Amino acid sequence: MKIIVYAGDELLTGDEIAEALLEYGQALAQNGTASKVEIPTLEADGSRSTTTVLVGPASQIVAKSADTNAEELRDPSVVADLKARTRALRPDPSAPPMLSGGDVPDWVEDL
Secondary structure, three states, X not given: OEEEEEOOEEEEEOHHHHHHHHHHHHHHHHOOOOEEEEEEEEOOOOOEEEEEEEEOOOOOEEXXXXXXXXXXXXXXXXXXXXXXXXXXXXXXXXXXXXXXXXXXXXXXXXX
């Protein structure tokens, strides 16, 4: 289990959920955009709830290990959704790299 420290609050969630949220937040920041997401969390009384988190370039999110006896919180559909959103924001790794201003081949000027 992980504790996500976000906006001065602590949210208890599963390891995979926390990792997927951090990856998505990083992808959003790299693209200069933000998004609301809902993740499952555990309350202090052990009940399960849903927490809405706004992640983006200005988000300061920390995940740390939780010292708890609670059963690992899992939600494969949330993890899959966060991973799909992350992939959509990242370029295709098989695509050729984009050229920067100084890397334009000479033949382009002839066009």
